[in-house]
Amino acid sequence: MNTRRKLVVGNWKMHGSRKGNAELLEGIVAARPFGCDVAVCVPFPYLAETAVALAASDLRWGAQDCSAHEQGAYTGEVSAAMLHEFGCRYVIVGHSERRAYHGEGDQLVADKAKAALARGVTPIVCVGETLAQREAGETEAVVKRQLSAVIHTLAHCASEMVVAYEPVWAIGTGRTATPGQAQQVHALLRAQLLAATPHAPGMKILYGGSVKPDNARELFAQPDIDGGLIGGASLKAADFVAICRAADAT
Ligand code: 13P
Numbered sequence: 436m437n438t439r440r441k442l443v444v445g446n447w448k449m450h451g452s453r454k455g456n457a458e459l460l461e462g463i464v465a466a467r468p469f470g471c472d473v474a475v476c477v478p479f480p481y482l483a484e485t486a487v488a489l490a491a492s493d494l495r496w497g498a499q500d501c502s503a504h505e506q507g508a509y510t511g512e513v514s515a516a517m518l519h520e521f522g523c524r525y526v527i528v529g530h531s532e533r534r535a536y537h538g539e540g541d542q543l544v545a546d547k548a549k550a551a552l553a554r555g556v557t558p559i560v561c562v563g564e565t566l567a568q569r570e571a572g573e574t575e576a577v578v579k580r581q582l583s584a585v586i587h588t589l590a591h592c593a594s595e596m597v598v599a600y601e602p603v604w605a606i607g608t609g610r611t612a613t614p615g616q617a618q619q620v621h622a623l624l625r626a627q628l629l630a631a632t633p634h635a636p637g638m639k640i641l642y643g644g645s646v647k648p649d650n651a652r653e654l655f656a657q658p659d660i661d662g663g664l665i666g667g668a669s670l671k672a673a674d675f676v677a678i679c680r681a682a683d684a685t
Contacts, residue, residue, distance in 0.1 A: 441471035441655060441682035442597065442639050442662035444559060445669025446499060446527060449478060456481055460488040462672025463679075467492060470683035471662060474525050475669065476559075479513055482521040490522075497525030500533060501556070503546035515554035526551045527664070529561045529581070531603045541581055545588035552592050559597045559641070559664065560585050562624070566604035574602075575623055582624060586631045594634035597641060598624055599664040605644025607666060614653045614660075617642045621659035648677035655685040 451459075456477070463473070474495035477485050485496045502512035518526055528551065529544030548558035562581040564574045578600065586593045600620050605612050612620075621640050628635035642654050643664030654660055662682050668674040 437658055437661070439637060439639060439661045441685065442641060443469075443471055443473050443675075443679045443682050444497070444525065444527075444599075444641065444662070444664050445475040445675055446530070446643070446664055446666050447475065447477050447669060448499070448532070448666060450670055451478060451481055453481070453484065456484065457488065459670065459672050459675075460485065463494065463676060464489065464492050466672070466676040466679070467494070469679045471679060473679050476525060476527050482518070482523065486522045495524040497523045497527070497556070497559075499527045499530065501526045501528065501547055501551055503543060503550050505550070515551045515556050518551075518556050519554045523556050525557050525559050525597070527559045527561060527599075529585075531561060531563055531601060531606060535603075541584035542588070544581070545584040548585050548596055549588050549592075552589065552595055557595065557597055559599050561599045561601050561643070561664070563601040563603050563606075563644070569602065569604065574620060578620060578624060579627055582627055586627070591632075593628070594632040594638055597639045598628070599641040599643050600624060601643035601664060607645070609645050611645040611647075611650050611654070612642070614657050617654060618657035618659055621657065625659045646678060648674050648681065651678045651681035652685060655682050 476497040476499050498518050501515045528547040533539045551558040562578045564577040568577050639661040641662045641664045642660050646663045
């Protein structure tokens with residue numbers, strides 16, 4: 436339990452359709468008010484419609500990636516300025532799926548976070564170890580290295596990011612980190628942030644990886660877990676709303 440306001444973010448990944456999204460967003464809007472901050476990070480083509488659907492609410496929206504560049508000849512990329520223009524409050528950077536399938540390294544992730552902040556979009560910076568790294572006892576070294584690149588690149592703005600701990604072995608596998616395992620890593624990350632900025636006690640560190648309505652409450656009750664980054668369970672309004680309620684209650 437802590438006094439930071441909880442944040443629950445849905446990461447739709449590459450899911451959705453115009454019709455399905457409308458129903459999903461309607462279901463979330465209808466469940467307001469929430470006692471936590473709630474956002475959805477949607478595929479780029481759906482940003483405009485999401486902005487319209489959520490405009491009259493206190494729900495926020497965002498994207499799942501952005502370019503490290505301001506603008507220019509970068510075919511296929513989307514800039515932070517463009518996200519800002521569509522009202523994005525958040526952008527996920529360094530998700531493990533981008534690190535694994537798109538070869539994104541720590542410095543690129545840090546540069547993306549910096550580009551986002553420069554345009555007033557809050558980066559949700561993901562860190563997390565693979566199963567092999569955990570089994571080799573490398574969890575602490577891996578997450579520290581990933582976070583360290585961002586802290587150094589953002590410098591005095593580091594306190595403006597949101598951090599998400601997402602153990603790769605827990606993503607989409609149904610195998611959640613236990614609350615104790617997650618808390619242990621969150622505490623390490625908090626200590627690392629504390630060494631870098633006096634604002635660390637107020638910063639949000641989200642947990643992601645198979646968060647479901649039935650495990651959310653216990654995870655969110657941990658002292659350094661400030662909410663969740665939700666994949667699969669963010670695609671069904673009832674499940675996502677139940678997770679937001681769990682955040683309300685902790
Ligand atoms: P799942 O909730 O589907 O495990 O995904 C977690 C995730 O990757 C959120 O970014």
